[in-house]
Amino acid sequence: MIVSKKHISRLSKYRKALFRFSELGFVKVFSDTLGEAVGVTASQVRKDFSLFGIHGHKRGGYQIDTLIDKLQNILGKDFEQKVIIVGIGNIGNALIKYKAFENEGIKIVAGFDIDPAKVNRKGTVPIFPLKEIHDYVKKHNITIGIIAVPDIVAQEVFDVMLSAGIKGILNFAPIRYKGAENVFINNVNFQVELENVIYFVNMFKHEKD
Amino acid sequence: MIVSKKHISRLSKYRKALFRFSELGFVKVFSDTLGEAVGVTASQVRKDFSLFGIHGHKRGGYQIDTLIDKLQNILGKDFEQKVIIVGIGNIGNALIKYKAFENEGIKIVAGFDIDPAKVNRKGTVPIFPLKEIHDYVKKHNITIGIIAVPDIVAQEVFDVMLSAGIKGILNFAPIRYKGAENVFINNVNFQVELENVIYFVNMFKHEKD
DNA sequence: TAGATTGTTAATCGATTAACAATC
DNA sequence: TAGATTGTTAATCGATTAACAATC
Numbered sequence: 001m002i003v004s005k006k007h008i009s010r011l012s013k014y015r016k017a018l019f020r021f022s023e024l025g026f027v028k029v030f031s032d033t034l035g036e037a038v039g040v041t042a043s044q045v046r047k048d049f050s051l052f053g054i055h056g057h058k059r060g061g062y063q064i065d066t067l068i069d070k071l072q073n074i075l076g077k078d079f080e081q082k083v084i085i086v087g088i089g090n091i092g093n094a095l096i097k098y099k100a101f102e103n104e105g106i107k108i109v110a111g112f113d114i115d116p117a118k119v120n121r122k123g124t125v126p127i128f129p130l131k132e133i134h135d136y137v138k139k140h141n142i143t144i145g146i147i148a149v150p151d152i153v154a155q156e157v158f159d160v161m162l163s164a165g166i167k168g169i170l171n172f173a174p175i176r177y178k179g180a181e182n183v184f185i186n187n188v189n190f191q192v193e194l195e196n197v198i199y200f201v202n203m204f205k206h207e208k209d
Numbered sequence: 210m211i212v213s214k215k216h217i218s219r220l221s222k223y224r225k226a227l228f229r230f231s232e233l234g235f236v237k238v239f240s241d242t243l244g245e246a247v248g249v250t251a252s253q254v255r256k257d258f259s260l261f262g263i264h265g266h267k268r269g270g271y272q273i274d275t276l277i278d279k280l281q282n283i284l285g286k287d288f289e290q291k292v293i294i295v296g297i298g299n300i301g302n303a304l305i306k307y308k309a310f311e312n313e314g315i316k317i318v319a320g321f322d323i324d325p326a327k328v329n330r331k332g333t334v335p336i337f338p339l340k341e342i343h344d345y346v347k348k349h350n351i352t353i354g355i356i357a358v359p360d361i362v363a364q365e366v367f368d369v370m371l372s373a374g375i376k377g378i379l380n381f382a383p384i385r386y387k388g389a390e391n392v393f394i395n396n397v398n399f400q401v402e403l404e405n406v407i408y409f410v411n412m413f414k415h416e417k418d
Numbered sequence: 419t420a421g422a423t424t425g426t427t428a429a430t431c432g433a434t435t436a437a438c439a440a441t442c
Numbered sequence: 443t444a445g446a447t448t449g450t451t452a453a454t455c456g457a458t459t460a461a462c463a464a465t466c
Contacts, residue, residue, distance in 0.1 A: 006433080008408045012401045016383070030447070039385055042447095043435050050449060058448045059442045076407045083403070090303035097299045100383070100400050106407075143410050146403075168410035170403050174225070174309070176248055184409040186402050191309050192221045193395050194292070194355075194379050198285045198315070199217045200393040201352050201377035215457080239423070251423095252459050259425060267424045268466045
């Protein structure tokens with residue numbers, strides 16, 4: 001079987017729950033306890049671990065610290081993951097300041113924007129002109145980027161990022177990219193997510209009639 | 210069959226593509242054209258429409274404007290959807306300023322925060338103290354809210370929102386809420402989304418060895 | 419009419435859950 | 443040993459795709 005986004009999303013949640021358990025002083029955990037903490041079945045937990053070659057002890061459950069180690073490794077927490085971001089607008093800025101990344105081995109090392117007014121080479125996270133992205137990415141061996149630019153320029157920015165060597169993108173522009181064969185794209189679309197809430201709330205409303 | 214998040218997300222994308230087609234002067238569309246534009250199969254398109262009672266013409270495809278009308282109705286675009294947001298930090302602010310909502314029948318009508326320094330009753334989007342949320346939501350009959358507060362206060366904020374009458378939440382706090390039986394929650398988790406990109410890029414890297 | 423496209427049913431694929439033998 | 447839990451296989455569930463009769 002092949003690993004899917006759902007698998008990684010669950011591993012991420014297991015990891016988080018395990019840190020909580022560990023802080024509470026627990027040393028081992030059972031699949032049903034962990035499943036309950038994360039909101040999945042015990043079967044799901046064991047199946048997921050099995051897929052990634054993670055083994056527990058019959059009757060003894062899983063050792064929390066070794067489990068965390070394995071998940072750290074799978075999720076790329078052994079090294080700091082360097083990420084760049086293009087588009088220093090509202091969302092770009094929010095992500096740069098997003099605290100959760102810092103403690104999670106994810107570091108936004110630089111931002112890029114076409115607007116010269118946004119450039120700031122001396123900030124905690126330096127912001128460079130977009131045209132410098134190629135050299136920066138090559139020089140620092142960056143493979144992951146975030147797109148947070150307006151729709152109209154998204155394809156153009158995407159092309160530049162790919163040619164610079166970016167292999168994976170977290171994309172906030174509601175766009176289907178052309179030439180996306182050799183790059184992993186993960187889309188986040190606020191409008192779609194909100195429209196889901198709107199639909200299901202309205203459904204519930206009408207159900208009651 | 211029951212309607213899922215995936216259905217609504219696809220309808221949202223069909224809708225967007227249809228507006229593009231319409232602007233280009235097209236009046237009808239076939240399931241395979243629309244599918245290609247959105248990145249799904251023609252079967253999927255027809256199945257989706259069928260589920261929502263949307264009918265085309267054998268041999269004649271679907272009339273774009275009536276199709277748009279139906280989707281507008283399903284996705285709640287007949288009326289302006291009023292939304293409140295709690296937590297006026299980086300993400301909260303970014304969402305308030307997010308342009309895409311404005312043209313899409315979604316309006317963030319008010320923000321709430323515990324920090325008195327954030328309060329601003331006269332802004333384009335007024336910001337009120339959190340304690341006023343109950344009265345506001347009741348008075349304006351709001352059912353949808355966004356949570357963009359730090360993890361530690363998220364459950365508390367959630368409880369207040371529910372007691373005020375909120376029925377659907379777009380949630381940015383990486384938290385599983387207690388007492389979430391009668392409310393629709395849609396979670397957005399930047400860390401998990403980025404960890405997915407990291408995992409699949411690293412996989413690709415190691416595959417090449 | 420011949421050809422093309424819908425709408426729906428059947429087949430396939432994938433993901434989750436249940437069951438249970440292995441075993442600590 | 444008896445009881446509990448893993449790890450894996452089988453069963454179920456759900457979502458997507460294929461196929462094709464209906465028909466414009």
